[in-house]
Amino acid sequence: MQDTVPETIVTQYQSLPADAEDCIACGSCENRCPFGVLIVQGMEEVRALHMAKSAEVPRRPGRASEES
Ligand code: SF4
Numbered sequence: 001m002q003d004t005v006p007e008t009i010v011t012q013y014q015s016l017p018a019d020a021e022d023c024i025a026c027g028s029c030e031n032r033c034p035f036g037v038l039i040v041q042g043m044e045e046v047r048a049l050h051m052a053k054s055a056e057v058p059r060r061p062g063r064a065s066e067e068s
Pocket of ligand 1: 022023024025026027028030033038039043
């Protein structure tokens with residue numbers, strides 16, 4: 001995995017209607033994936049990357065998971 005995330009990818013990620021923050025780790029997608037992709041683990045890694053990056057980029061407004 002790359003150590004840095006290109007800004008274009010960050011911008012595209014922030015435009016998604018749902019992202020790794022919304023994953024509840026139910027495993028439903030892994031059960032159906034024909035390639036055995038470890039999606040839950042990937043979501044956790046993306047979430048960690050996003051948390052590290054969130055100190056650098058503004059958060060999207062209106063996300064319940066980011067409001068406290
Ligand atoms: S584990 Fe897969 S199906 Fe379940 S919430 Fe996360 S991404 Fe969606």
